[in-house]
Amino acid sequence: MMSWMDRIREAIELAGRSGVTEMEFRDGGFHIRLSRNSTPSTSVALVPPPSTQTLGPAGDPAISAALPRVVEKVRPSGHIISAPAYGIFHQRPAPGSPPFVVVGDRVEQGQQVGLMESMKVFSAIEADASGTVMELLALDGEEVDAGAPLLRLL
Structure with missing residues (x-):
């Protein structure tokens, strides 16, 4: 069985080979978002799972508030x-x-x-x-x- 770190490495490699600029994974209590832009690094955001007290139906504001906001950077043309x-x-x-x-x-x-x-x-x-x-x-x-x-x- 692959560890979640092995999965992240594999996803980063796949994104690099395929040209995909953004991926998101959810597995149990883990939520991982990979985003690539024109800077020399790939960003990996590990988001802790919301506590069981904030769980609710999809789109619940309590869940949305528990997840950090991602600010989209302007990507240069070319x-x-x-x-x-x-x-x-x-x-x-x-x-x-x-x-x-x-x-x-x-x-x-x-x-x-x-x-x-x-x-x-x-x-x-x-x-x-x-x-x-x-x-x-x-x-x-x-x-x-x-x-x-x-x-x-x-």
């Missing part, structure tokens, strides 16, 4: 290029060399925009869309999870 797997993101082919792309560069679909290092194996990260680099969302040499945003194109 296309996000995400990490294909867990590893270390590299913006340049070798130390001291110029980066693959910088803010303002025009990239074409299939163009290499970075490298992913995982277990001493380097894999090319290619743009899955064409556009102009508007923002670098991961630092050179930063450890990132699968699905983490790396670049934003417009």
